[in-house]
Every structure is written in structure tokens, then in C-alpha cells.
Amino acid sequence: EVQLLESGGGLVQPGGSLRLSCAASGFTFSSYAMNWVRQAPGKGLEWVSAISGSGLSTYYADSVKGRFTISRDNSKNTLYLQVNSLRAEDAAVYYCAKGRNVLDIWGQGTMVTVSS
Amino acid sequence: DIQMTQSPSSLSASVGDRVTITCQASQDISNYLHWYQQKSGKAPKLLIYDASNLETGVPSRFSGSGSGTDFTFTISSLQPEDIATYYCQQYDTLPPLTFGGGTKVEIK
Numbered sequence: 001e002v003q004l005l006e007s008g009g010g011l012v013q014p015g016g017s018l019r020l021s022c023a024a025s026g027f028t029f030s031s032y033a034m035n036w037v038r039q040a041p042g043k044g045l046e047w048v049s050a051i052s053g054s055g056l057s058t059y060y061a062d063s064v065k066g067r068f069t070i071s072r073d074n075s076k077n078t079l080y081l082q083v084n085s086l087r088a089e090d091a092a093v094y095y096c097a098k099g100r101n102v103l104d105i106w107g108q109g110t111m112v113t114v115s116s
Numbered sequence: 117d118i119q120m121t122q123s124p125s126s127l128s129a130s131v132g133d134r135v136t137i138t139c140q141a142s143q144d145i146s147n148y149l150h151w152y153q154q155k156s157g158k159a160p161k162l163l164i165y166d167a168s169n170l171e172t173g174v175p176s177r178f179s180g181s182g183s184g185t186d187f188t189f190t191i192s193s194l195q196p197e198d199i200a201t202y203y204c205q206q207y208d209t210l211p212p213l214t215f216g217g218g219t220k221v222e223i224k
Binding site: 035037045050102104109 | 152
């Protein structure tokens with residue numbers, strides 16, 4: 001079964017950091033681009049970042065550029081998102097999703113709360 | 117960046133009704149548009165890809181059409197399990213992927 005499982009969310013103070021992880025199973029992980037998409041409470045979906053299958057190409061939304069870093073370890077079938085300098089507006093459920101332009105598999109999400 | 121305008125933002129319909137949601141792109145995106153369903157507290161699920169192709173396992177009451185800037189998503193006969201928020205998403209220009217604002221579908 002194709003599956004994505006996020007972890008690493010939690011409560012963090014403004015200016016703090018977290019590393020989100022997404023463990024993949026059931027498909028050839030290195031063959032697919034991966035994305036992070038977030039959803040603030042009661043709001044819509046916002047694309048955050050993407051990475052190519054090889055990990056050589058990365059892309060970011062303007063709202064997170066310079067603060068977030070996407071990476072992957074294809075030997076561990078795991079996607080990461082390092083989130084630094086967190087702001088109140090970064091509070092959201094963060095989903096990882098498989099695919100380059102169509103997101104056909106999504107994880108269940110991990111929640112990031114930013115509060116002092 | 118390409119902007120996606122989705123309407124309505126919410127709707128209420130009866131079981132068995134035909135439901136239509138529209139999505140308009142700020143520029144021509146050919147057929148580079150997908151539709152997702154998100155039930156409360158759950159992750160989004162892909163329903164329609166490339167404007168009109170039904171994802172495997174998705175009931176045939178769901179359909180999509182359109183090209184260029186104007187797209188339509190239809191539920192031919194609304195069922196209680198279709199209560200959800202629906203999103204369109206473009207991929208003509210990457211990055212970024214952009215989503216419409218969502219349409220919340222409720223039962224009347």
C-alpha cells in the first residue's frame with residue numbers, strides 16, 4: 001500500500017525551529033518529486049515547497065523562502081522540511097504529498113503550533 | 117503567479133442534486149488543472165486530474181471539464197458522503213502550485 005506518514009510537528013515559540021519528516025512506503029520513493037503543502041486552521045491549501053526525485057532541485061513559496069529547507073534521504077525513503085524562524089502565520093497542518101504537478105498521494109498531516 | 121478563482125465558496129444542496137463548482141485561472145493553463153476533495157479533519161484526496169480524467173477508484177458521479185481559463189467540477193447526484201471541501205489546483209507554471217480557495221459542500 002502506498003503510504004506517507006508525517007511526524008515532527010509540535011508547539012514552538014516564535015522564532016523557533018522544527019524538522020518535519022515524511023516516511024514513504026509502497027512506491028519507488030526516489031522516482032518521484034515530493035511536496036509540502038500546509039493548511040492554516042480554517043483556511044485553504046497553500047503549497048510550501050517541492051523537491052525533485054534526485055533531490056538536486058528544490059522550490060519554495062515566497063512566504064517561506066530563506067526560512068524553510070526541503071530535503072530528502074532516498075536511502076531512508078524519507079522527506080524532510082526544516083522550518084526555522086517560525087512566525088505565527090506558519091501555524092498549520094503540514095502535509096507531504098507525492099508528485100510533481102499532480103499530488104496523488106497525501107499523508108495525514110502533522111500540526112505545527114506557534115505560540116509563546 | 118497564476119491565480120485561481122473558485123466559486124462558490126460554499127453551497128448547500130439536497131441529496132440527489134446536481135452540484136457544479138467553477139474554477140477560473142488568471143491566464144491560459146490549457147488543461148493543467150486537478151480537483152481534490154477534503155473531508156473534515158482529513159487529508160485532501162485527488163479526484164480529477166488534467167481537467168477531466170477520473171482518478172482510479174473515484175465514483176463516476178464526479179466529473180470535470182474545461183480548458184484554457186475556465187473549468188467546471190460536477191457531482192451529478194450529490195450523496196451524503198460527498199460532504200467535503202473541494203479544491204482546484206493548477207500546474208501550468210511551476211513553481212508554485214496554486215490552489216483555488218475551496219468550495220464547502222453541505223447537505224440542505
